[in-house]
Amino acid sequence: MSATDARADVELLAAAAGGSEHAFRALYRRHVRPVFWLAHGLLGVRTDAEDATQDTFVVAWRKLPELELAGDSLLPWLVTVCRYQCANRIRRQRREREHSAGPADDALPGTVDVEKQVVDAQLVERILAEVAVMSPLDQSIFRLCAADGYAYAAAAEALGVSHGVVRNRLSRIRTRVRTAVEEERA
Structure with a gap:
């Protein structure tokens, strides 16, 4: 200056x-x-x-x-x-x-909606099938961010990649999964 x-x-x-x-x-x-x-x-x-x-x-x-x-x-x-x-x-x-990962809520619903459980189970199976054909890095990013609730920075640190890699790949993963699920519903 x-x-x-x-x-x-x-x-x-x-x-x-x-x-x-x-x-x-x-x-x-x-x-x-x-x-x-x-x-x-x-x-x-x-x-x-x-x-x-x-x-x-x-x-x-x-x-x-x-x-x-x-x-x-x-x-x-x-x-x-x-x-x-x-x-x-x-x-x-x-x-x-x-x-963010607090204790499990012990309050269970009074009734069980079997139809909803079947639909949810099918959706989870479709998502997991789509993730299973992805690269190992994409599978790890999906597991850490979508399943385990990691923030981008924490996932990047755990995987030894940059924050941007996690953010960009997770965006593509979400789009790919969303497209696969919507195609199956159609």
Whole structure:
């Protein structure tokens, strides 16, 4: 960052701390890309990175009146806030994933719909037959995400592939299974 940019940051920061939304927008436009790419690098999911970036700038807006920069640029402070936002998001997602498989519900229905059970069993058999002819990686992705409830990132880590591979393949798997089931019903 040049000395002119750093001075502009200090001036924009002072104006934004005084309540200028225009100055804050200018700071946002100046720093949103590096903050987003940091968040994306840490989280690996575009929507999560967008949320973390937004959270970072919400914190910045709230803290502006009391903020004192260590240097001339706001970016190092934003990077620190963004890292905390990403760490909090990762912890929250891990906690949700750990708690998503709660204890089984002991409340059983009063009656059993045999016809529905037969239809459901046939649907499950058709889905499993379609998955059985897929590649071993696709079968693993289906098992982890669709059957075991893994998030994309957790499945990617377990399989040693990228988040994007899991997301894209699972989308194709779902389309393939949906098409096979609809063809059989027709």
